[in-house]
Amino acid sequence: MPVKIPDNLPAIELLKEENIFVMSDLVASAQDIRPLRVLILNLMPLKISTETDFVRLLSNNPLQVEVDFLRLETHTPKNTSPEHLEAFYKGFGEVKGDYYDGMIITGAPVEMMKFEDVSYWPEVSSIFDWARTHVTSTLYICWASQAALYHFYAVEKIPLEDKLFGVFKHTANNKKHPLFRGFDDEFFIPHSRHTTIRSSDLSNLDGVNILSESETAGVAIVTSRGGREFYLTGHSEYAPFTLHEEYSRDKEKGLPIAVPENYYPEDDSTKTPVVRWTSHANLLFNNWLNYYVYQATTYDRNDIKDLGDIKFKE
Known part of the structure; x- marks a missing residue:
């Protein structure tokens, strides 16, 4: 099913080259289908690339998805034009009265800073709290995952001696969990971070469960x-x-960076990388949309005033 995104978003042409069908506002308005509403808070510096990455995954499922992009009002990105943000993004003040079926909050290039030292920490914290009452299910990615666990549960991030950089093998702690429907016994996920969280800091938290770990990448x-x-x-x-691109960029800047693990054949950066994570990435997002977004939104949205009390069966 196509995904509905703002007209003229640069991602449209990039995705069309991959034969992914995206829907304009005009076509979507002519269809009598209630789409899933997904809000993406994009904190990554290269916003167009990130937009394309997530729209690609959200489009590869049988559900119709309507995507809104959210920007921070207390931070001005250096790598994205104000015109792009004005055309395709909403401020928090524009959405805080709305309800969304799903939300994705991306990573951010601030992981070496203390959370409270990040200039937009008060705003992003308020968005975390808002999501608990206005969003059915939220995905926190990379820095956002550490930030939300810190905000909600006081889980500290731990600096790594060396950057965790590459594609690593993972397993599911409970293969029957709906998020892992269709998964193989082992699956791969790319990582690119300088910090981690300890499983021991999560194990005793009420209502918090570790679903997947890696011998190398950890939680x-x-x-x-x-x-x-x-x-x-x-x-x-x-x-x-x-x-x-991350490896090449850091090398050009003279930054200390190792070849990403399990990525290039024979660790030779002149060779084409081996992609081994996209099928499970599609399954992951499809399962999230199906089991934790779509199947939980069969109620009449007009009757819902607070999504905070919605519960799922494990």
Whole structure:
């Protein structure tokens, strides 16, 4: 099913080249189908690439999805034009009275800073709180996963000696969990981060469950409140060449960076990377949309005033 995104968003042409059908506002308004409403708070510096990554995943399912992009009102990105933000993004003040079926909050290039030292921490914290009463299920990605776990449960992030960078093997702690329907016994997720969270800091938290771990990458997927929130420490949404672009960029800047693990054949950066995570990424997002967004939104949205009391069966 196509995904509905704002007209003229740059991602449209990029996705059309991949034979992914996206729907304009005009076509969508002519269809008598209630789409799932998904809000994406995009904190990544390269916003167009991130928009494309998530729209690609949301479009690869049989459900119709309507996407809104959210920007911060207390922070001005350096790598995205004001015209792009004005045309395709909404401020928090424009959406805080609305309700969404799903929400995605991305990573951000501030992981080495204390959370309270991030200039937009008060605003992003208020968005975390708002999502608990206005969104059915929220995905927190990379930095956002650590930030939300800190905000809600006081879980501290731990600096790593070396950057965790590459594509790593994972397993599900409970293969019968709906999020892992159709998954193989082992699956891969890209990671690109300097910090981690300890499983021991999560194990005694009420309502918090670790769903997936990796011997190398550590805690990978966490859930809380029975599926109202998911915390993904990696980047399942990454396109095939994203790690390559990060590696090349850091090398050009003279920054200390190792070759991403399990990515290039024979660790040779002149060779085409081996992509081994996209099928499970599609399953992950499809299962989230189906079991934790769509199947939980069969109520009449006009009758809902607060989504905070919705509960899922594990």
